[in-house]
Amino acid sequence: MxxxxxxxxxxxxxxxxxxxxxxxxxxxxxxxxxxxxxxxxxxxxxxxxxxxxxxxxxxxxxxxxxxxxxxxxxxxxSAQLPFAPLQFEARLAASQEAVVQMVELRRALEAEVAALAAERRRASDLRAMAHAVQALDRAVQAGGDGVAEDVKFHSAIARAARNPFLIQTLDYLSQFMHGATRVTRANEARRGDFVEQVRAEHQAILLAVQAGMPEQARQAAAAHMGNAICRIQSADPAFWLQEGERLAQALVKGLRR
Structure with missing residues (x-):
């Protein structure tokens, strides 16, 4: 393997x-x-x-x-793992609706994660978040999709929350979230205003966590996910026909592993 x-x-x-x-x-x-x-x-x-x-x-x-x-x-x-795998229905995954639903799930989880991170973050966490944001900016400037860097930014926030149950839940869901992130970022990359919106939203989350302001961090993270849903729902129909559905297949592959 x-x-x-x-x-x-x-x-x-x-x-x-x-x-x-x-x-x-x-x-x-x-x-x-x-x-x-x-x-x-x-x-x-x-x-x-x-x-x-x-x-x-x-x-x-x-x-x-x-x-x-x-x-x-x-x-x-271990032959006997101490948990049962979560099951999703694969045939429902490769659709615009499924991507929106996955981002809705992220909104529920990551808003709370950001609030906890603002309460519990340490200097090392803040460095990791800043490093991830800088890597994301570099990836976008180089013409990349920034998916891996985007995921790392949100992972750094999750680690700062210091709740192993939340971290493990996000770890498991990352196989599905990664596919949804590929779709959202591919759509956002098609428009300069979307790119700037996402960058500003990430900065708002980072600044709230840095300042130790839980409610502002919660609101910034929820707004980021809510705006991602709006961006997908307002995507040019041609995007979904040409590219979005193909990228969403990553969700199906994750479900079948």
Whole structure:
């Protein structure tokens, strides 16, 4: 099994970031019960961290019942996972309505996440958020879609909330949210005013979290998701026929993993 992980960076504790990525792979089904984890050397290479960081992350996931060691064979995803996978109906996913519904779900979750982040954020969290916003700006300026950078920005806010249940829920849902984000950003990239709106909305969330203002952060995050829904609903019909439906297929692929 060829797993590809994103290198972690300073911000949240490195071992926590590694554990979160591995946990997401398990919860999203890309690492299934009984699958062997990549070797320690491979994980060190992909995450660009030390062996100590990888060992701490693996130890944490073992304590949660997600991983288990087999003498002489390596580390494997536990045969009996401590959760039941959430099921969605795949045939409903590849539609404009499904994308809107996924963003509605994000609005409910991320508004509260932003409020908690404003209460609990640390200096390292603020650096991670600022780093993510800068990376997103660079990606857009270079002509990219900014999907991965957009997801990282919202992930940095989630980590700052310091609620493992919210983080794990967002980790699981990220397989569906990533597909919806591809659609929303592809639509937004077609219009300069949309691009500027999104940038301003991200800045509003960041500033409220930086200032430690929970209610303003909640409102900014909810407004961002609400505006994303409006942008999708006002998309040129040609966008959906030419591009949107194809991008939404990522939702179906996530459901079938």
């Amino acid at each position: 060829n797993q590809h992980f994103t290198p972690v960076f300073s911000g949240a504790r490195l071992s926590d970031q590694v554990a979160e990525q591995l946990s997401a792979e398990i919860k999203q089904g890309r690492l299934a019960p009984g699958d062997k984890l990549p070797t320690e050397a491979r994980l060190v290479e992909q995450f660009q961290v030390s062996r100590t960081v990888v060992r701490e992350a693996v130890s944490r996931l073992k304590s949660l019942g997600l991983l288990e060691s087999r003498q002489g064979s390596g580390v494997f995803v």
